[in-house]
Amino acid sequence: xxxxxxxxxxxxxxxxxxxxxxxxxxxxxxxxxxxxxxxxxxxxxxxxxxxxxxxxxxxxxxxxxxxxxxxxxxxxxxxxxxxxxxxxxxxxxxxxxxxxxxxxxxxxxxxxxxxxxxxxxxxxxxxxxxxxxxxxxxxxxxxxxxxxxxxxxxxxxxxxxxxxxxxxxxxxxxxxxxxxxxxxxxxxxxxxxxxxxxxxxxxxxxxxxxxxxxxxxxxxxxxxxxxxxxxxxxxxxxxxxxxxxxxxxxxxxxxxxxxxx
Numbered sequence: 001x002x003x004x005x006x007x008x009x010x011x012x013x014x015x016x017x018x019x020x021x022x023x024x025x026x027x028x029x030x031x032x033x034x035x036x037x038x039x040x041x042x043x044x045x046x047x048x049x050x051x052x053x054x055x056x057x058x059x060x061x062x063x064x065x066x067x068x069x070x071x072x073x074x075x076x077x078x079x080x081x082x083x084x085x086x087x088x089x090x091x092x093x094x095x096x097x098x099x100x101x102x103x104x105x106x107x108x109x110x111x112x113x114x115x116x117x118x119x120x121x122x123x124x125x126x127x128x129x130x131x132x133x134x135x136x137x138x139x140x141x142x143x144x145x146x147x148x149x150x151x152x153x154x155x156x157x158x159x160x161x162x163x164x165x166x167x168x169x170x171x172x173x174x175x176x177x178x179x180x181x182x183x184x185x186x187x188x189x190x191x192x193x194x195x196x197x198x199x200x201x202x203x204x205x206x207x208x209x210x211x212x213x214x215x216x217x218x219x220x221x222x223x224x225x226x227x228x229x230x231x232x233x234x235x236x237x238x239x240x241x242x243x244x245x246x247x248x249x250x251x252x253x254x255x256x257x258x259x260x261x
Contacts, residue, residue, distance in 0.1 A: 047102065049092035055083045055106050066098040073105035076135075078171045082109035111169040118164035119155045124178045127152045131174055139175035147208070147244050149181025182244035189247075191235035192228050197251045200228045204247055212246030216255040225253030 045065060050058060058069050075086065087105045090096060117134055119127040128138050139156075146153060154161055154177035162168065190207060192200035201211050212232075223229055230250035233239060241247075 044095040045098060045100070047088075047090045047092055047094045047096055047100075050088050050102065050104065051085050051092075053085050054081070055085060055104075058085070058104075062102065067096070068099060068101045070101045070103050071106055072103045074108045075105060076108045076111040076170055078111070080107040082107055111171045113167050113169050116155070116162050116164055116166045116168045119152045119174075119176065120164075122152055124150050124152055124176060127155075127176055135170040136168070137171060137173040139173040141176050141178055143178055143180040145182050145242070145244075146179030147181065148179040149244075151179045153177045153179055182242050185243045186240045189233050189235040189239045189241045192231055192247070192249070193235070195228050197226050197228055197249060200231075200249060208243040209241065210244065210246050212248040214255075215248070215250045216253060217250060219252035223252040227252050 045067060047067070048061075048065065050061070050069075053061070055071070062069055073087075077086070080086070084107045085104050086107055089103045090100075114134060117130050119130060122130075124141060131138050144153065156162065156175040156177065157168065157172060159175075162174070168174075185208075187207070190203060190209075192203055195203070197214070204211055217229070219225055219227075220229075228249050229252050232248040233241060
C-alpha cells in the first residue's frame with residue numbers, strides 16, 4: 001500500500017500519473033471499444049435489389065440482412081401482379097447501416113376510381129391524349145355519318161354512353177363514336193352544268209356539298225369562259241349524293257392567275 005502514500009512530492013506525482021492513465025484508458029475504451037460494439041461503427045450493408053419481389057416476401061428477406069422496409073406509395077398497373085415492388089429507395093448497391101428502412105412503392109390490387117373526363121365536342125386526337133393522361137385505354141373508334149369530321153360524338157363503355165364526371169376505374173377501355181365529315185341525308189345530285197362557276201359553288205354549298213377539284217379546259221364553241229361544262233358525280237336520274245360529299249367541276253377557260261404576295 002506504499003504506492004498510495006503521499007508522504008513525498010514524488011508520491012503525489014505518481015498518484016496524478018496513475019489517475020491520468022486511468023482516465024485515458026476509460027476514454028479510449030469508450031470511443032474505440034464500447035461505441036463501435038453498440039453502434040456497429042464502420043459496418044455497412046449493401047442494399048439488395050427488391051423491385052419485382054412480392055411485398056409478402058420482404059419481411060423475412062430483409063430481416064436476414066438486418067434491414068427494414070416501409071410502403072410509402074402504391075399505384076395500379078394492369079400488367080403487374082398486385083403486391084409487386086415497383087420502386088425502392090435507397091437504390092440497389094447503395095451502402096447503408098443496419099436497420100435502415102427501404103422505402104418502396106407497390107402495385108395495387110384494384111385500380112383507383114376517377115371521374116370520367118369529357119371527350120365529346122372535341123377532336124378524336126384530343127380525346128386520345130386525354131384518355132392517356134387519365135390512364136384510360138382507347139377502345140374502338142367508330143365512324144358515323146356526320147358533318148363534324150373527326151369530332152367525338154359519343155363516349156362509350158361496354159356499349160353504353162358514359163357521362164362526364166361518372167366514376168370510372170383506371171385502365172377501363174373507352175370506345176369513341178366519331179363523325180366522318182359526311183352527313184347521312186341522301187338526295188339527288190344537283191345539276192350545275194352551264195352555270196357560272198361561282199354560282200355553282202354557292203348552290204352546292206347551300207345543299208351541304210363541297211366543291212372538290214376544279215379543272216380548267218379550253219372552251220368549245222358556244223361555251224363562255226367561267227362556265228361549268230362538266231361535273232362529277234354526274235346529275236342523272238337515280239343518282240344520289242350525301243351531305244358533305246365533294247363535287248368536282250370542269251370549267252371553260254384558263255385558271256385564274258394567283259396574285260404574287
